[in-house]
Amino acid sequence: MLLRSFPMTFASAGTGLVHDHRCPALRVRNLSRVFGERSVLVGVSFSVEAGETLAVTGPSGSGKSVLLKCLNRLIEPSGGTIEVFGTDSMHCDPVEIRRRVCLVGQVPVLFPGTVEENLAYPFSFQANRHCPRPDFGGVLEAVGLGRTYLAKDAQTLSGGEAQRVCIARALCLDPEVLLLDEPTSALDRASAGVVEETIRRLNAGGRTIVVVTHDLRQAETLGRRVMRMRDGRVEDIV
Numbered sequence: 001m002l003l004r005s006f007p008m009t010f011a012s013a014g015t016g017l018v019h020d021h022r023c024p025a026l027r028v029r030n031l032s033r034v035f036g037e038r039s040v041l042v043g044v045s046f047s048v049e050a051g052e053t054l055a056v057t058g059p060s061g062s063g064k065s066v067l068l069k070c071l072n073r074l075i076e077p078s079g080g081t082i083e084v085f086g087t088d089s090m091h092c093d094p095v096e097i098r099r100r101v102c103l104v105g106q107v108p109v110l111f112p113g114t115v116e117e118n119l120a121y122p123f124s125f126q127a128n129r130h131c132p133r134p135d136f137g138g139v140l141e142a143v144g145l146g147r148t149y150l151a152k153d154a155q156t157l158s159g160g161e162a163q164r165v166c167i168a169r170a171l172c173l174d175p176e177v178l179l180l181d182e183p184t185s186a187l188d189r190a191s192a193g194v195v196e197e198t199i200r201r202l203n204a205g206g207r208t209i210v211v212v213t214h215d216l217r218q219a220e221t222l223g224r225r226v227m228r229m230r231d232g233r234v235e236d237i238v
């Protein structure tokens with residue numbers, strides 16, 4: 001199983017991102033995002049401890065996906081701060097933040113080719129060329145798929161298998177935080193159960209996870225804490 005390691009501190013060469021294990025994995029303070037006249041996130045504050053799974057739930061349009069995208073800077077916040085293991089993410093290269101805080105979307109997107117080629121894809125980017133390539137078979141095992149999947153045609157996988165390969169592809173960059181946006185919403189019940197089990201395994205292995213879900217049962221079973229959002233604000237965290 002792929003385990004996260006927690007060194008005291010390390011700095012990624014030239015990126016400004018320092019990892020201080022004494023700090024929460026994520027510390028979000030007073031985050032806001034405005035689109036035009038519309039405030040979509042308002043004063044959002046919360047922390048996620050290293051190794052924790054935080055589930056985020058709330059009605060459609062309450063800002064869950066925008067929040068995840070702000071966390072890895074696919075969307076730039078309008079205000080507030082986001083710290084990743086003690087470093088202000090605004091002071092870092094967004095590309096590096098996206099590698100450290102990796103987002104997996106709700107619809108599995110795999111490219112034509114084998115599973116192994118899909119896992120290798122992130123390393124084709126200039127920004128990731130310096131990153132060590134993991135044992136891809138080992139990463140597949142971490143998401144409950146065997147090494148035999150490496151040679152499979154990615155287009156022939158079931159929805160649940162495809163979503164687990166997408167999670168594996170994110171894990172290949174060994175992110176400090178894994179963001180999952182409704183990872184089972186496009187899946188049938190059986191496949192959803194397998195993906196849920198994968199998320200539990202990753203969390204048991206020490207991975208820090210933020211998972212957005214509409215499903216309150218799923219939120220309560222996956223998250224040590226559940227954060228409920230409404231109208232762009234944090235309603236409560238229990």
Ligand SMILES: Nc1ncnc2c1ncn2[C@@H]1O[C@H](COP(=O)(O)OP(=O)(O)OP(=O)(O)O)[C@@H](O)[C@H]1O
Nearest residue numbers: 035036040058059060061062063064065066067214
């Ligand atoms: N790029 C954008 N430009 C303008 N408005 C946006 C943009 N992205 C999201 N929004 C708006 O922000 C609000 C929150 O969207 P978001 O996708 O975060 O909701 P959500 O809680 O994830 O909803 P759902 O559960 O339906 O996925 C919505 O009203 C949406 O229309």
